[in-house]
Structure formats: C-alpha cells, structure tokens
Amino acid sequence: MDSMHKISNKDKKNLLIEALSYIQKFKDKIIVIKYGGAAMVEEELKIHFAQDIVLLQSLGLRPVVVHGGGPEVSRAMKQLGQEVSFIDGLRVTSAENMRVAEMVLSGMLNKEIIAHLNTFSGKAVGVSGKDGHLIEAYKKIHTSGVDLGYVGGIQKTNPELLHVLLDKGFLPVISPIGLGVDGTTYNLNADTVASCIAVALNAHKIIFMTDVDGIMVDETLQPELTVGELRKLLEEGVIQGGMIPKAEAVLNSVSFGVPTAHIINGTDPHSVISELFTDKGIGTQVVS
Ligand SMILES: Nc1ncnc2c1ncn2[C@@H]1O[C@H](COP(=O)(O)OP(=O)(O)OP(=O)(O)O)[C@@H](O)[C@H]1O
Ligand SMILES: [Mg+2]
Numbered sequence: 001m002d003s004m005h006k007i008s009n010k011d012k013k014n015l016l017i018e019a020l021s022y023i024q025k026f027k028d029k030i031i032v033i034k035y036g037g038a039a040m041v042e043e044e045l046k047i048h049f050a051q052d053i054v055l056l057q058s059l060g061l062r063p064v065v066v067h068g069g070g071p072e073v074s075r076a077m078k079q080l081g082q083e084v085s086f087i088d089g090l091r092v093t094s095a096e097n098m099r100v101a102e103m104v105l106s107g108m109l110n111k112e113i114i115a116h117l118n119t120f121s122g123k124a125v126g127v128s129g130k131d132g133h134l135i136e137a138y139k140k141i142h143t144s145g146v147d148l149g150y151v152g153g154i155q156k157t158n159p160e161l162l163h164v165l166l167d168k169g170f171l172p173v174i175s176p177i178g179l180g181v182d183g184t185t186y187n188l189n190a191d192t193v194a195s196c197i198a199v200a201l202n203a204h205k206i207i208f209m210t211d212v213d214g215i216m217v218d219e220t221l222q223p224e225l226t227v228g229e230l231r232k233l234l235e236e237g238v239i240q241g242g243m244i245p246k247a248e249a250v251l252n253s254v255s256f257g258v259p260t261a262h263i264i265n266g267t268d269p270h271s272v273i274s275e276l277f278t279d280k281g282i283g284t285q286v287v288s
Contacts, residue, residue, distance in 0.1 A: 019277040026276065027060040029204035030166070032258075034194035034249075035113070037068035038211035038242070039266025049209075050116035052272045053171065057122060062166050065124075065173045066197060068190035069109045070242065076104045087142060089242040090151050093187045098150040101187045102128075106175040113173050124171040129178040129188060132161030135196070137178030137186040152178045152186025154193065157200040195249035199256040206253045207275060208246055209266030214284030215239065215247070224285045227254050250286045261286045 007015075033053065040046060056063045073091070074084045077100050085092045093101060110126040117124035129135030137152030165172045174197065176190035191208060198206040215222045215230070217238055225233075230247055233239050239247045250261040264271045264283035274282050
C-alpha cells in the first residue's frame with residue numbers, strides 16, 4: 001500500500017487504464033494457475049493468493065487452480081518416519097508415501113485453499129484427478145530404470161466435470177492425484193496436471209507460481225524464452241530438480257495450443273495480478 005501512496009495521480013490513472021485493457025482482453029477466458037507448494041509458505045501470502053483469484057473471477061475471467069504441495073507432503077512423511085527422495089524433481093512414492101501424499105494434498109491443502117477462497121466469497125470447489133474421471137493415470141517409468149513407485153503419468157484428461165463447474169460460475173481447485181484404470185491411486189506432478197488441464201480446456205494462459213522469479217541461467221532471470229530456447233536449456237542441464245517437470249509442462253502447454261505460459265514468483269505478494277494486468281509482466285514468459 002505504501003508504494004501506491006508514492007506514485008502520482010497521473011501514474012495511478014495510467015496504471016488503471018493499462019489494467020482495464022487487460023481486463024477486457026481476458027474476459028471469459030480460462031486461465032490455469034498452478035499454485036506451487038513452494039509458494040504456499042506464509043498465511044499472509046495464502047490470503048493474498050485467495051484474494052487475487054477471487055478478484056479474477058469477479059472481473060469475469062475463469063480461473064482454474066491446480067495446486068502442488070511438495071514441502072508439506074515431505075514434512076508429513078518425515079513426521080511419520082517415512083523416507084523422502086526425489087529423482088529429477090519427481091517424488092519416489094512408496095505405498096505408505098502415497099497414502100500420506102493423498103491425505104495432505106486432497107485432504108489438508110486442497111481444503112485449506114478452498115476455505116481461503118470461499119472466505120473471500122469465491123465459489124471454489126475442490127476436486128482431485130479422481131473425481132469425475134478428470135485424470136486417468138498410469139505408472140510412470142523413469143528413463144534411468146529406477147522404480148518411482150506410485151508416481152503416475154497422465155494418460156487422459158476428461159474435462160467434462162470442469163466445464164460443468166465453470167459454466168455454473170464455480171472455481172475448480174484441483175489436487176494432483178490421479179486414478180489408474182485398475183483403481184490404483186497415483187501421485188502426479190502438479191505442473192504436469194496443470195499443463196494437461198490447460199490443454200484440455202483450451203486455456204488462454206497458464207501461470208506457474210513457484211518460489212523463484214522464473215527460469216534462471218547463471219543467476220540471471222530469463223524474461224522471455226521460445227519453446228526452442230527452453231528445450232535447449234533442458235538438454236544442456238541448466239534446468240534442474242523441480243524446474244524440470246515445470247519446464248516440460250510449459251513446453252507441453254505451448255506446443256499443444258496454450259498461447260502463453262508464465263513462470264512467476266508466488267512468494268511476491270499479488271504476483272498473479274502483476275503478471276496479468278501490467279504491460280511489463282513479471283517472471284519468465286514462454287511463447288511458441
Ligand atoms: N534453471 C533454473 N531456474 C529456476 N529454478 C530452478 C532452475 N533449476 C532448478 N530450479 C529449482 O526449481 C525449483 C522450483 O520447483 P519446485 O518443484 O521445488 O517448486 P514448485 O513446483 O513450485 O512446488 P510443488 O512441486 O510443491 O508444486 C526452484 O526452487 C529452484 O530451486
Ligand atoms: Mg514442483
């Protein structure tokens with residue numbers, strides 16, 4: 001708020017005019033927002049996030065939220081004495097790990113986000129990939145041959161349930177759990193889920209909120225990358241850990257028709273609004 005007081009009335013007017021043109025442009029558009037577990041840190045930030053998403057809805061955009069929850073899942077596993085390990089940003093998931101992951105993601109975190117959104121008069125509804133056959137998953141095999149356990153890949157996305165909700169003005173909030181055709185529960189990477197949902201819904205935009213400013217090369221933020229440039233960074237190993245599935249999700253989204261994908265720092269207050277409603281934007285934008 002302090003910074004608002006420092007800008008002149010003329011600047012405020014220009015900012016508002018700038019925002020209005022985007023509001024018109026985005027009206028009725030589906031925007032998929034991946035809310036990274038890494039960005040869900042402080043209570044205050046979670047409240048800012050909820051306010052922003054409800055604002056988008058009240059401005060006539062149709063937001064769809066997909067959330068992660070890596071740090072909370074790891075914390076719960078450790079509290080229960082379970083082992084935590086990752087390979088290329090994917091969580092190796094035993095049967096016991098899977099039960100905890102589902103409990104934390106679909107139970108605790110999903111409902112916490114719903115509570116925040118609905119406190120601000122949102123019409124949020126929490127679902128997991130299991131609901132309404134939203135996400136059909138299969139056992140993912142890692143290229144190294146290491147058994148990842150209950151880590152799933154996405155076979156098929158059935159967005160019918162989301163259309164039903166969106167058409168009635170509800171705001172879907174999706175936890176990254178999928179169901180195999182044989183009834184097995186799978187732990188999915190939330191970036192992958194967000195990307196498949198964005199493609200299935202013909203989204204106008206996908207935004208990944210994480211805990212870094214965007215894609216970094218030698219500690220320098222990359223404001224804009226093409227699909228080709230991003231693919232090269234992945235091949236060169238510049239992108240590591242949790243940024244690998246995120247970069248792949250960005251590539252998938254843009255390659256299959258989502259016009260733009262953004263990676264932004266969700267630990268900055270109101271980052272979604274800054275990205276959507278200003279000319280300059282923030283973070284890394286990836287275009288085809
Ligand atoms: N080149 C890179 N540029 C930026 N971040 C990178 C890069 N390589 C690796 N990373 C790491 O990727 C991390 C983000 O992925 P991570 O999976 O940890 O978070 P998230 O996806 O937002 O949360 P969650 O997995 O819980 O949904 C960053 O914190 C950073 O450490
Ligand atoms: Mg991640």
